[in-house]
Amino acid sequence: MEPWEWDEATWRGKVDKVRAGRSLKPKTWKNGARCAVALSFDSDHETNELRDGGESIGRLSWGQYGNRRGVPRILETLKAADVPATFFVPAVAALLHPDEQKRVIAEGHEIGLHGWIHEVNTKVPPDKERELHLRAADTLEKITGVRAVGMRTPSWDFSDVTLEIERELGLLYDSSLMADDDPYELVENGVPTGMVELPVEWIRDDAVYFNMNRFTAHRPYTPPPAVLDIFKREFDRAYQEGGLFLLTMHPHVSGYRSRIFILEELIQHIKQHDDVWFGTHADIARFAKENADG
Numbered sequence: 001m002e003p004w005e006w007d008e009a010t011w012r013g014k015v016d017k018v019r020a021g022r023s024l025k026p027k028t029w030k031n032g033a034r035c036a037v038a039l040s041f042d043s044d045h046e047t048n049e050l051r052d053g054g055e056s057i058g059r060l061s062w063g064q065y066g067n068r069r070g071v072p073r074i075l076e077t078l079k080a081a082d083v084p085a086t087f088f089v090p091a092v093a094a095l096l097h098p099d100e101q102k103r104v105i106a107e108g109h110e111i112g113l114h115g116w117i118h119e120v121n122t123k124v125p126p127d128k129e130r131e132l133h134l135r136a137a138d139t140l141e142k143i144t145g146v147r148a149v150g151m152r153t154p155s156w157d158f159s160d161v162t163l164e165i166e167r168e169l170g171l172l173y174d175s176s177l178m179a180d181d182d183p184y185e186l187v188e189n190g191v192p193t194g195m196v197e198l199p200v201e202w203i204r205d206d207a208v209y210f211n212m213n214r215f216t217a218h219r220p221y222t223p224p225p226a227v228l229d230i231f232k233r234e235f236d237r238a239y240q241e242g243g244l245f246l247l248t249m250h251p252h253v254s255g256y257r258s259r260i261f262i263l264e265e266l267i268q269h270i271k272q273h274d275d276v277w278f279g280t281h282a283d284i285a286r287f288a289k290e291n292a293d294g
């Protein structure tokens with residue numbers, strides 16, 4: 001049946017499958033802060049190529065750059081600024097680079113779930129998707145010694161059963177959907193779930209501006225200073241509104257000599273405001289859940 005032939009129950013059912021419920025934006029953030037800042041880094045590394053078949057040694061080396069140069073440069077930046085962040089890591093990337101994950105945890109950051117091999121959830125059969133997320137959670141825990149409490153789905157792709165699996169895992173939050181600027185409660189088929197959504201946006205994702213593909217016309221189209229300007233404006237407005245500023249970056253995209261200044265200068269800019277709280281995604285989700293305004 002074509003979409004224009006659906007009855008109301010059909011199109012309403014699709015929309016209601018996973019929906020934004022009540023806002024979980026608190027009146028003020030931790031210690032009375034006016035704005036919360038959640039920095040995240042998706043350490044996809046080689047899995048971006050592996051999930052597409054792993055044919056290209058060149059693209060696999062690009063992924064390895066994320067581990068060799070990207071993550072260390074990012075960790076040094078975070079350490080110099082003394083701010084915590086969250087790293088979302090596919091289990092296969094964690095197995096390829098266990099020492100990186102141990103360092104991330106040792107330096108006070110959070111590691112969250114990001115699929116098994118960066119598979120696209122809607123392309124995996126439901127039973128298999130469940131098995132992969134459960135295996136990924138156990139794998140990350142084995143490597144880091146910490147049980148993950150949040151998930152960012154690979155490519156922010158969400159299947160009909162993704163939320164159900166996240167709930168089965170007992171997760172505190174998801175960070176893959178985009179119905180708001182500020183945290184909200186996820187509602188599944190009309191029923192509030194108690195799970196926190198920390199919303200993402202392509203606007204606040206470095207990959208959108210910088211990705212490139214040698215064999216298509218896909219090239220970076222925004223100069224790095226312009227990307228910094230967009231991120232600053234997103235923060236400035238979040239600060240003005242007393243909301244959440246959540247940013248997604250990738251070590252194999254922003255960890256370069258000519259781009260790391262974006263993270264450095266953005267943090268400097270944010271730190272010029274003294275009533276800002278930098279938290280891990282887990283810290284911010286927990287605070288929002290416990291302190292939602294109404």
Ligand SMILES: [Zn+2]
Pocket residue numbers: 042043044114118154155
């Ligand atoms: Zn990813």
